[in-house]
Amino acid sequence: MKSVFSIAAGLCLAVLSAGVHADNAGVGSTDGLGEANGKEIYSRICQGCHMPNAQGAVGAGRYPKLSGDPALVSWQYAALRVINGKGAMPAFGRTGGPEEFPAPVHLSDAQVADVVNYVRSHFGNRYKANVTTDQVATLPHPESVHAP
Amino acid sequence: MQNDTAPTDLRRRDLLRMIGMTAGTTAMYQAMSALGVAAESPYRGPIDLTGTPKGASILILGAGMAGMTAAYELRNAGYQVQVLEYNGRSGGRNWSLRGGDRYTELGGATQECKFDKDLYINPGPWRIPYHHRGMLNYCRMLGVPLEAFVQVNYNAYLHSSKAFGGKPQRYRDVKADYQGHVAELLAKATSQHALDATVSKEDQAILIESLREWGVLDKDLAYSSSIAASERRGFKKNPGGGLSARPIPSEPMGLNDVLTSKLWRHIPAGDIFDMQTALFQPVGGMGRIGEAFGRELGPLIRYNSKVIDIHQDPAGVTATYEDTSAPGTRLTARADWCVCTIPLSVLSQIPMNVGTPMTAAINAVPYASAIKVGLQFKRRFWEEDDHIYGGITYTDLPITNIGYPNTGYHSSGKGVLLGAYIWGLDAMEFTSMAPEDRVKKVVEYGSQIHPQYPEEFDNGIAVAWHRSPFTLGCMGVWTDATRAKHYDNLCQIDERIVLAGEHASFIGGWQEGAVTSALDAIGRLHQRAVAQGAKA
Numbered sequence: 001m002k003s004v005f006s007i008a009a010g011l012c013l014a015v016l017s018a019g020v021h022a023d024n025a026g027v028g029s030t031d032g033l034g035e036a037n038g039k040e041i042y043s044r045i046c047q048g049c050h051m052p053n054a055q056g057a058v059g060a061g062r063y064p065k066l067s068g069d070p071a072l073v074s075w076q077y078a079a080l081r082v083i084n085g086k087g088a089m090p091a092f093g094r095t096g097g098p099e100e101f102p103a104p105v106h107l108s109d110a111q112v113a114d115v116v117n118y119v120r121s122h123f124g125n126r127y128k129a130n131v132t133t134d135q136v137a138t139l140p141h142p143e144s145v146h147a148p
Numbered sequence: 149m150q151n152d153t154a155p156t157d158l159r160r161r162d163l164l165r166m167i168g169m170t171a172g173t174t175a176m177y178q179a180m181s182a183l184g185v186a187a188e189s190p191y192r193g194p195i196d197l198t199g200t201p202k203g204a205s206i207l208i209l210g211a212g213m214a215g216m217t218a219a220y221e222l223r224n225a226g227y228q229v230q231v232l233e234y235n236g237r238s239g240g241r242n243w244s245l246r247g248g249d250r251y252t253e254l255g256g257a258t259q260e261c262k263f264d265k266d267l268y269i270n271p272g273p274w275r276i277p278y279h280h281r282g283m284l285n286y287c288r289m290l291g292v293p294l295e296a297f298v299q300v301n302y303n304a305y306l307h308s309s310k311a312f313g314g315k316p317q318r319y320r321d322v323k324a325d326y327q328g329h330v331a332e333l334l335a336k337a338t339s340q341h342a343l344d345a346t347v348s349k350e351d352q353a354i355l356i357e358s359l360r361e362w363g364v365l366d367k368d369l370a371y372s373s374s375i376a377a378s379e380r381r382g383f384k385k386n387p388g389g390g391l392s393a394r395p396i397p398s399e400p401m402g403l404n405d406v407l408t409s410k411l412w413r414h415i416p417a418g419d420i421f422d423m424q425t426a427l428f429q430p431v432g433g434m435g436r437i438g439e440a441f442g443r444e445l446g447p448l449i450r451y452n453s454k455v456i457d458i459h460q461d462p463a464g465v466t467a468t469y470e471d472t473s474a475p476g477t478r479l480t481a482r483a484d485w486c487v488c489t490i491p492l493s494v495l496s497q498i499p500m501n502v503g504t505p506m507t508a509a510i511n512a513v514p515y516a517s518a519i520k521v522g523l524q525f526k527r528r529f530w531e532e533d534d535h536i537y538g539g540i541t542y543t544d545l546p547i548t549n550i551g552y553p554n555t556g557y558h559s560s561g562k563g564v565l566l567g568a569y570i571w572g573l574d575a576m577e578f579t580s581m582a583p584e585d586r587v588k589k590v591v592e593y594g595s596q597i598h599p600q601y602p603e604e605f606d607n608g609i610a611v612a613w614h615r616s617p618f619t620l621g622c623m624g625v626w627t628d629a630t631r632a633k634h635y636d637n638l639c640q641i642d643e644r645i646v647l648a649g650e651h652a653s654f655i656g657g658w659q660e661g662a663v664t665s666a667l668d669a670i671g672r673l674h675q676r677a678v679a680q681g682a683k684a
């Protein structure tokens with residue numbers, strides 16, 4: 001008796017949760033970021049807020065202007081922002097479970113290095129694009145839900 | 149599947165596979181609960197605020213659902229209330245875009261809504277479940293008429309770009325066939341003694357009886373083409389009258405087709421507590437609630453007021469703000485107390501002298517990316533051609549949803565669909581596009597489901613929430629870890645300031661979260677005000 005009930009309950013939960021997921025289907029239905037490079041990542045993600053020309057924007061709050069941002073002198077500053085986020089900016093170094101909604105968008109250390117290099121060497125910024133994956137890996141990353 | 153496997157084992161394996169599928173997703177429900185998405189509204193009726201100290205004043209920041217709930221109740225309780233609102237309208241994310249509206253997003257792109265009269269899109273929330281009693285209560289009190297929101301439409305589509313050659317399937321067919329096949333497997337497993345160890349003989353008989361009914365199984369416990377099964381999934385030829393009356397049963401899809409299509413993942417959308425029938429929408433658009441609230445509060449709300457500093461001292465709270473119609477102006481508003489409903493995405497950028505725990509909490513909540521796109525078509529082809537009256541089509545394409553209007557059925561003239569409701573990475577990518585490109589892409593994707601799109605498309609409007617000047621994002625995203633560490637600190641009163649909004653709730657992203665968080669916050673603030681008032 002007990003077992004039937006638990007099987008049935010399991011089904012209900014699963015059905016419910018699958019449905020919750022379903023309403024958000026499409027998340028990850030594109031091919032994901034794959035091996036996207038710094039330029040692609042900037043144009044597919046970053047420019048949503050920081051704008052195509054990296055000029056940022058101002059409303060009730062603001063999105064920082066990355067063009068000519070003096071803080072970019074520090075690659076660690078830039079990489080840590082991408083990895084850990086800040087305030088409303090999500091932490092792109094964080095991996096989440098497939099059950100998380102909305103599904104977090106994760107950038108690999110190589111992608112973080114690449115997008116940091118891209119931003120630091122474009123939009124009027126003139127730093128050397130020499131940050132490596134290994135350097136990014138040494139920075140503190142956010143806790144991941146499903147640590148290996 | 150291998151041919152050399154005995155049918156019994158084969159079926160048992162299928163059953164185990166299904167149970168495996170289900171077990172793997174229970175974690176998902178727990179995660180959703182932690183996010184608050186499956187939680188019930190704690191609303192228990194109108195708030196009772198008595199004993200307001202004479203002359204006590206409250207400053208409310210933000211005229212969205214939370215701010216206006218607080219303003220309405222506190223005003224009625226005798227407080228002097230003033231509300232500062234960034235936008236030139238009330239409602240916040242409670243908002244409808246109608247023909248003639250203009251919307252300028254961050255970055256400067258301006259879209260003109262070119263919908264016909266009475267047609268609209270809700271860029272934010274679009275449904276109110278029956279148990280969101282706070283929202284329903286304010287709709288009643290404000291005289292906002294409601295109509296049914298259709299969540300489940302058996303004739304809407306479930307669509308996978310990777311199954312059935314990309315041809316959309318009717319929800320009715322997928323549900324009936326999934327249910328029928330699962331019932332058959334479980335009934336046969338039971339009758340073949342696979343469950344003997346866990347189910348008593350008496351219960352096995354009842355279980356089989358229930359599965360027969362649930363899945364429409366025949367006398368051999370098989371799910372197959374029949375008049376009875378067609379009463380669920382529809383007929384090849386529907387029963388009618390006269391000489392052409394005789395129905396012809398339809399042919400169910402095979403188990404393998406149903407399973408590998410993964411369309412089953414969309415079946416339970418309407419079983420989710422927040423999406424269970426009955427659901428409602430305000431007549432004329434969700435924004436009718438915010439508009440009615442705004443009219444009710446009248447001159448208590450000061451619009452076009454951008455808060456740039458919040459400072460409390462032992463005697464009160466001062467907000468410094470700019471009149472956005474006169475940039476550079478510095479004005480101040482002061483009151484004994486402050487209810488701040490500014491989204492954390494914005495509040496985290498405003499200097500405010502609260503303690504470290506609340507500051508840390510304000511900074512700990514990233515904002516989700518989401519997009520809604522409204523599309524106007526020259527005719528209501530979804531009704532005329534596809535017989536879909538309201539409800540939602542779900543797809544694995546990035547647009548995820550096609551929402552059909554739950555009103556104005558059979559209207560001649562044009563009609564507006566929700567063409568896309570996008571989250572996550574796809575939302576970020578759509579946000580990164582120019583508004584007209586978002587619309588174009590959504591029309592392209594939708595054409596895979598409704599081939600009428602290219603011919604019938606008229607115009608569209610796309611709202612990307614990360615480009616929204618008043619929220620800089622769609623909603624706060626909590627995890628178990630951030631909730632454990634910061635949630636209580638976010639909601640605690642800090643001297644004279646308390647926060648409210650969907651971000652300060654366990655019903656994240658739902659308006660009921662904003663309403664119940666506001667009621668909870670002002671209840672606590674009122675107690676403090678009464679206690680102080682007595683001391684004075």
